[in-house]
Each structure stands twice: as structure tokens, then as C-alpha cells.
């Protein structure tokens with residue numbers, strides 16, 4: 001039998017995605033907390049580009065915090081996650097595209113893989129490996145922030161300062177969540 005696909009496996013891939021300030025990390029940490037209560041072995045990872053708060057912790061906007069490992073590439077996850085029942089990944093949009101096959105192999109080996117990340121960049125374009133991860137996931141949860149302009153449900157992270165760059169971490173005050181209508185009316189006005 002292929003070592004990466006056991007018949008008894010109950011592996012799954014879950015994706016939690018949305019704009020900035022949509023509560024993705026909070027939802028990820030909520031799911032992890034329930035796994036901990038169930039005495040499952042959880043390993044939490046984030047890309048080492050994310051140094052906003054602490055290199056060794058994932059912190060939500062609500063202040064919830066859990067220890068994690070920062071890794072430089074998705075290939076490092078396979079070994080580091082080998083003993084885990086549950087593999088959780090935050091800010092997954094910053095990983096390389098190999099993250100898709102890494103997550104599939106982890107799920108095929110019976111692990112529950114939970115991924116949180118931005119679905120789109122500030123130009124409203126699909127971000128990094130998230131689109132492919134959504135395609136191969138068993139479950140996708142889109143969470144939504146509130147539009148900073150009108151209070152409707154937001155769909156994208158709008159970059160306040162004019163730049164063509166993608167979303168950069170540590171600059172969250174430079175972004176605000178906007179609904180589709182406000183996003184295009186503000187973009188068109190510029």
C-alpha cells in the first residue's frame with residue numbers, strides 16, 4: 001500500500017479564507033482549541049515571512065494566541081508534521097505552490113489539515129496557493145469582514161496607500177476591508 005494513502009485514514013483538508021480582518025486566524029485557532037480538548041496532537045505552522053507579533057506564535061486580532069513553528073518553505077512541513085494528528089497552517093497565501101501537494105499528502109496519510117489564508121490580494125486577484133487549496137479541500141469556509149465604508153459584508157482587502165504591491169505583513173493599518181461596490185467606487189475615483 002502506498003505509504004501516503006492508508007485505507008483507514010480520515011484525512012481531510014479544510015480551508016478558511018477571506019479578506020483581512022475577516023476572522024480567519026480566530027476561526028483557525030478556535031478549531032485548533034477543539035482539537036486540543038480532544039487530546040489530538042496539533043502542529044501549527046506559519047511562513048517565516050510573518051513576523052508581525054512573534055516568530056513563534058500565531059496571534060489573532062482578538063488577542064487569542066497559540067505557539068507555532070515558522071517555516072521557510074512548504075516542503076519543510078512534511079517532516080515537521082509527521083507526528084501530528086492535525087496540521088494547521090496560518091497565512092498560507094505566502095507559501096509556495098508546492099503547499100498544495102504537501103497538504104494533499106498529509107491528508108492522504110490520515111491527517112486533518114486546516115489552512116487559513118487570504119483568498120485575494122489587494123488587487124482582488126487570487127492569492128498564492130489558496131485557489132488550488134480551495135479546489136482540493138474537503139471543506140471551504142469563506143469568512144467575511146465588515147466593509148469599512150458602508151457596513152455591508154466585505155469581500156476584499158483594499159490597500160489605502162497607492163501601490164501595486166501585494167499585501168505585506170506588518171502593514172495592516174494600510175488596509176481596510178471593503179465590499180465589492182465600495183471597492184470599485186473608490187478604485188474608479190482614483
Ligand SMILES: [Zn+2]
Pocket residue numbers: 147148149150151152178179180181182183
Ligand atoms: Zn461597502
